[in-house]
Amino acid sequence: MYRTVIVEDDPMIASINQTFLSRDPRFSLAAVFHSGQEALEWLRKRPVELLILDVYMPRMSGLELLRELRAEEITLDAIMVTAANDSKTVDALLKLGVADYLVKPFTARRFQQALDTFCRQREAISAHASVSQEDLDAMLSSGRSAAPVPKGLQLRTLARVRECLAQAPREGCTCEALSEQVGLSSVTVRRYLTYLVGRGEAVSRINYDTGGRPSLLYRLSQTEGT
Numbered sequence: 001m002y003r004t005v006i007v008e009d010d011p012m013i014a015s016i017n018q019t020f021l022s023r024d025p026r027f028s029l030a031a032v033f034h035s036g037q038e039a040l041e042w043l044r045k046r047p048v049e050l051l052i053l054d055v056y057m058p059r060m061s062g063l064e065l066l067r068e069l070r071a072e073e074i075t076l077d078a079i080m081v082t083a084a085n086d087s088k089t090v091d092a093l094l095k096l097g098v099a100d101y102l103v104k105p106f107t108a109r110r111f112q113q114a115l116d117t118f119c120r121q122r123e124a125i126s127a128h129a130s131v132s133q134e135d136l137d138a139m140l141s142s143g144r145s146a147a148p149v150p151k152g153l154q155l156r157t158l159a160r161v162r163e164c165l166a167q168a169p170r171e172g173c174t175c176e177a178l179s180e181q182v183g184l185s186s187v188t189v190r191r192y193l194t195y196l197v198g199r200g201e202a203v204s205r206i207n208y209d210t211g212g213r214p215s216l217l218y219r220l221s222q223t224e225g226t
Contacts, residue, residue: 001028002122003048007039007065008032008081009057013104017052017081020111026119036060040068043076050077050118055084055093063089066096077122079114081106085155103159105166107221110201153195157184161192165202165220172205172217193218 004027008014014032021027030048033039037060043051051069055062066078080093080101090101099121100114164181165173175193179186196202200221207217 002026002050002119003028003030004050004052005030005039005043005048006032006052007034007036007057007062008052008054009034010054013054013081017111020108021052021115024112024115027115036062036065040065043069043074044072048076049122050079050099053078053080053082055080055082055089063092063096066093066098070096077118079118081111083159085159087155090155103155103162105162105220107201109221110199113200153192157182157188158192158195161189161196162201162220165196165218168219170219171207172203172219174215174217178218 004021006014006017006021006029008017011034014034018029018032021029027050030046031039031042033042034057036057039051040060051066053062053066060068062080062082062084069076077099078096080098081104082102083104084090085103093101099118102110102114160182161178164178168178175186175190178193179189182189193202193204197204197218202218202220204216204218207215
């Protein structure tokens with residue numbers, strides 16, 4: 001089992017992370033911390049394989065914690081689960097070698113995808129003394145979900161669309177309704193929705209109960225508690 005530490009200052013999000021992690025028998029929760037400094041002191045003495053880490057925390061941010069761990073050559077992988085989506089922070093964390101990057105609000109499916117990515121990379125490396133080109137290609141391909149969004153899409157806008165979808169009625173909402181909330185044209189918002197649907201983070205369905213022309217409703221994929 002992969003020993004895992006959660007570092008998240010929001011107790012509710014920490015509890016959600018813990019719930020999702022507990023559903024995968026490949027992982028065991030070693031500890032939960034609400035500050036980076038406390039986690040650093042603990043991790044200096046105890047080895048773990050995975051860190052589920054927020055960025056915005058008092059005293060020591062997640063970015064500062066990961067930099068310190070790397071500087072002290074404390075070996076572990078990290079999955080970021082955070083509201084931090086500015087390009088500078090994302091770039092800095094990707095350069096520190098995070099296994100995946102989830103922007104809040106996230107879905108249970110996306111969280112599980114991050115765990116699967118971590119496991120594939122670990123298993124491919126530990127299974128053989130050397131890693132083939134095919135293994136490397138598979139590992140790098142599975143980690144592409146952590147890369148910045150495609151050209152033309154903005155991280156800040158993407159996070160806003162996710163946020164509005166998370167607040168949508170259970171049956172979903174139209175692109176036009178979302179565009180009013182986000183403050184952008186429906187054409188622009190539809191590009192973000194198409195991206196989220198393609199990633200499996202959102203789903204769409206045709207609504208025939210309009211009394212007129214059918215409309216397309218969007219909602220986040222099943223969050224199961226997010």
